[in-house]
Amino acid sequence: MQVPDSTGPDRIFQRALANKEILLPRCDGCGKYHFFPRVLCPHCHGVSISWHRASGKGRVHTTTVVRQKPERGGDYNICMVELEEGVRMMSRVEGIAPGDVVIDMPVTAFVGEAGGAPAVLCKPTEV
Amino acid sequence: MTADLRGKSAIVGTGHAGFGEAHGLTAYDVMAQSALAALGDAGLKLSDVDGLFCTMMEDAMPALMAAEYLGIQPRFIDGTMTGGSSFVNYLTSATMALDAGLCDVALIVYGSNQRTASGKLVTVSRPPAYEAPYNPRYPISAYAMAAARHMHQYGTTRAQLADVAVAARAWAQHNPEAFERGPLSREDVLGARMVGDPLTVRDCCLVTDGGGAIVMVRADRARDFPKAPVYVLGSAAESSHRQISQMKDFTVTAARESGARAFAAAGVTPADIQVVELYDAFTINTILFLEDLGFCAKGEGGAFVEGGRIAPGGVLPVNTNGGGLSCVHPGMYGIFTVIEAARQIRGDAPGMQLDGIDLALAHGNGGVLSSQVTAILGSQATL
Numbered sequence: 359m360q361v362p363d364s365t366g367p368d369r370i371f372q373r374a375l376a377n378k379e380i381l382l383p384r385c386d387g388c389g390k391y392h393f394f395p396r397v398l399c400p401h402c403h404g405v406s407i408s409w410h411r412a413s414g415k416g417r418v419h420t421t422t423v424v425r426q427k428p429e430r431g432g433d434y435n436i437c438m439v440e441l442e443e444g445v446r447m448m449s450r451v452e453g454i455a456p457g458d459v460v461i462d463m464p465v466t467a468f469v470g471e472a473g474g475a476p477a478v479l480c481k482p483t484e485v
Numbered sequence: 486m487t488a489d490l491r492g493k494s495a496i497v498g499t500g501h502a503g504f505g506e507a508h509g510l511t512a513y514d515v516m517a518q519s520a521l522a523a524l525g526d527a528g529l530k531l532s533d534v535d536g537l538f539c540t541m542m543e544d545a546m547p548a549l550m551a552a553e554y555l556g557i558q559p560r561f562i563d564g565t566m567t568g569g570s571s572f573v574n575y576l577t578s579a580t581m582a583l584d585a586g587l588c589d590v591a592l593i594v595y596g597s598n599q600r601t602a603s604g605k606l607v608t609v610s611r612p613p614a615y616e617a618p619y620n621p622r623y624p625i626s627a628y629a630m631a632a633a634r635h636m637h638q639y640g641t642t643r644a645q646l647a648d649v650a651v652a653a654r655a656w657a658q659h660n661p662e663a664f665e666r667g668p669l670s671r672e673d674v675l676g677a678r679m680v681g682d683p684l685t686v687r688d689c690c691l692v693t694d695g696g697g698a699i700v701m702v703r704a705d706r707a708r709d710f711p712k713a714p715v716y717v718l719g720s721a722a723e724s725s726h727r728q729i730s731q732m733k734d735f736t737v738t739a740a741r742e743s744g745a746r747a748f749a750a751a752g753v754t755p756a757d758i759q760v761v762e763l764y765d766a767f768t769i770n771t772i773l774f775l776e777d778l779g780f781c782a783k784g785e786g787g788a789f790v791e792g793g794r795i796a797p798g799g800v801l802p803v804n805t806n807g808g809g810l811s812c813v814h815p816g817m818y819g820i821f822t823v824i825e826a827a828r829q830i831r832g833d834a835p836g837m838q839l840d841g842i843d844l845a846l847a848h849g850n851g852g853v854l855s856s857q858v859t860a861i862l863g864s865q866a867t868l
C-alpha cells in the first residue's frame with residue numbers, strides 16, 4: 359500500500375506498517391513509550407517524540423472471542439497485547455483457535471493484515 | 486460538585502415513555518412523550534422549561550433538535566455527550582445552572598426507538614482508528630475483555646456474573662414496566678448463546694425502545710410541587726479514557742473517584758445507602774461498580790453478588806427496577822438509574838417499593854467503562 363510521505367505521528371506509524379515494521383513512539387523527556395501515536399506524550403506531556411522498532415515480544419493482557427455464525431466468517435479473536443516496551447494495543451492472535459488464547463500467554467507481534475490494511479497481529483511465541 | 490451544592494437542587498418530576506417497543510414513533514417522539522410525562526408529574530408545562538439537558542444517539546446536535554421539537558427556547562442548554570452517563574452528569578450541571586440562576590426549571594430528557602428502528606444499538610459515533618481493523622463488536626468486546634481480566638485476576642466466575650442477571654430479573658418480575666419478566670436461572674444464563682466470551686446474550690443488556698425525563702428546580706421552591714422532592718446531595722464525574730484499548734487497568738473504573746467525591750459532597754458513606762441503581766450494560770458492570778463505589782473490596786464483587794445477595798430479600802437492593810438487563814435499555818440507560826432512585830425515595834417505585842428509603846445512589850457509565858458519574862439522592866429528611 360502506498361502511504362504518502364508525511365511527518366504526522368499516525369502517518370509515521372502506518373508507513374512503517376506498510377514496510378512490515380512496528381515502530382513505537384517514545385518520549386525523549388520521560389523515556390516512556392505510548393500508544394496510540396500522537397503529537398505529545400500522554401505521561402509527561404512532552405512534545406519531543408522519537409520512534410523505535412518494537413522487539414515484537416509481548417503477552418496477552420486480556421482476550422475475548424467474537425462469536426459469529428460460520429456462514430458469516432466464524433468466530434475470531436480480539437485481544438489486548440502488552441508489548442515489552444510497556445504499551446498495550448488491540449490485536450488478534452492468529453495460528454490457534456480464538457478460544458485457546460489465554461491471558462498472560464507469550465506472543466510475538468508481527469505485521470499482518472486486518473481490515474484490508476497492514477496491522478499488528480500476534481502469534482503464540484514458541485517456547 | 487462540592488459540599489457547597491449539597492441539597493441545592495431537587496427532582497420534582499420524573500417520567501418515561503415508549504418502554505419496550507414504541508411502534509411507529511421516532512426517537513424524538515419518545516423523547517417528547519417522556520418530557521410531557523415528567524412535566525405532568527411535576528405539575529409544570531413545557532413553557533415553564535428554560536433549561537434543557539439532553540443528548541441522543543442519532544444526531545450530532547441532539548439538544549438543539551430536542552429544543553426545536555419541543556417548541557421551547559431554553560436560556561441554558563447542556564448537550565455534553567459522555568455516553569450513557571450523560572444524564573447523571575446533567576444532575577451536576579443542572580444543579581449549578583439552577584443555583585446560579587441561569588435557569589429556573591431544568592429538564593433532563595432522552596428518547597430512543599432503537600429496537601423498532603433497527604434492532605441494535607444506534608449510534609453516530611465511529612469505531613476508533615486503532616481498534617477498528619480488528620473488528621471488535623461494540624460495545625460487548627470491550628466489556629468481555631474487562632470481564633475476562635477480572636476473572637483471571639480475582640477468580641470471579643461465570644456463575645457469579647450470571648447471578649447479576651438473575652438478580653436483575655428477580656426485581657423485574659415485580660415491575661410491570663419491565664420488558665423481560667419471565668423466569669431466569671443461573672443455568673439459563675450460563676447456557677445461553679455465547680456472544681463475546683465470557684459473556685452470553687443473557688449477560689448483556691436488553692435492546693429496547695424508551696425514553697426518560699427528569700424535572701429539577703432550586704431547593705427553595707422544591708416543596709411547592711405535587712410530589713415529594715428528591716434532593717441531589719452529591720454528584721461527581723471522572724473520565725478515564727474513550728477507547729477500551731486505553732483503559733489502564735481493566736479491573737478498576739473511574740467510579741472509584743466519582744464515587745468518593747459524590748460521597749464526600751453528600752457527607753455519607755456506602756454503608757448509609759439504602760438502595761443502589763447502577764448502569765448494568767453487562768453483568769460485569771454491576772460487579773465493578775459495587776467494588777469501585779466501596780460497597781465491597783476490589784476483587785470481592787463476585788462473592789458479593791452471589792446467590793441472590795443483591796436480589797429482593799438480599800443484603801443490598803441493587804437495580805430494583807430490573808436494570809438495563811431486564812427492565813429497559815434504549816441505547817443509553819443512565820437516566821433510568823436516577824428515575825428509579827428518585828421513585829424509591831418518593832415511595833412510588835413501579836415495581837417492588839422498599840420501605841423507608843431516604844438515601845439512594847445512582848451511577849451512570851458511559852462509553853466503554855470510560856465515563857463514570859455517581860449521584861447521591863436523598864429525601865427531605867436527609868437535608
Ligand SMILES: [Zn+2]
Pocket residue numbers: 385386387388389390399400401402403404
Ligand atoms: Zn513523556
